[in-house]
Amino acid sequence: MPRPSARIALTVAATLVPMLALAGSVFLNGVNIDGVRNQRFEKATVRVDAEGNVHIDAPGYAARVTTVTPTPAPAAKAPSTPPGPAPAGAPVDAGVAAAVPPASTPSVPGRITQRYWLVTEQTTPGMTDFDIDVYVNSRWVRRLRNNEDQVVLEVTGQLRPGPNAVTLIARKTNPGSRRSTSASNVFKVIIGEGNEGGGNVMIDTPLIRFQKTAADAQDATEEFTLTTR
Structure with missing residues (x-):
């Protein structure tokens, strides 16, 4: 398988769907990704070998077979009263606002969804x-x-x-x-x-x-x- 901020969508052209349906397996940069669904790749080269396997060469992306133990995202409980001022010398927590944000400013979510x-x-x-x-x-x-x-x-x-x-x-x-x-x-x-x-x-x-x-x-x-x- 499977390091400032730009969003990159992962893209395969719709014309590849018939080939994928007939393929024996799908490989990304040489790694089998048969179990992966709903992915898109950008700037990719696709080839089909003699056995019907689809090979996707996509520089900048990595796939690796690995054993993964999911880590549940902790759910943060909102305080019932506004937090008081931090003690002198204490680190500032960027996840807690010092004042109520304006209505037009989206609040920080209480949990991580990704x-x-x-x-x-x-x-x-x-x-x-x-x-x-x-x-x-x-x-x-x-x-x-x-x-x-x-x-x-x-x-x-x-x-x-x-x-x-x-x-x-x-x-x-x-x-x-x-x-x-x-x-x-x-x-x-x-x-x-x-x-x-x-x-x-x-x-x-x-x-x-x-x-x-x-x-x-x-x-x-x-x-x-x-x-x-």
Whole structure:
């Protein structure tokens, strides 16, 4: 299978429907996605092999067979009285408004209705010499290691309704002895809305993209705002 914010719809042309009906299996970038439904792909190349299997080549999308344990989104109960001022020095919670918003401003929902995933992609694991730490709302989530296989992680449980601060910190692991200096060796992190079906995870709305290449020599930190729905 299966890392600022642009909505990407996943699209297959309607003319492919007859071919899909006759196909033995459907593959996305070489991964079987027979169990996935209601998906659209954009900028995809489709071919049918001699056995009737449909192969979809769609750069920018990832699919991987994996075992997924769904994480239920916590339901936040609205307070019965308006919250008082925060203590001095206490962190401000972006999910709680300090005053009642105007009628024209939509309120932050009390629960998250979508599922959010983190997926990594590496051209060749181990070649960029970067490890990447992931923080959500200043809490460390995990380290994405340079030499590990693809990571597929649901992060819905780490998020809260409304805006969330996501920080990605890339650190060079072998600055003195680099395995490669080629920009073609890439380590990508994609975070976005997606779903799971048939043992596959599909990110159909990428919201955060972060990458380092073997040509990069310096550590890097980038901060994003992810607004949940």
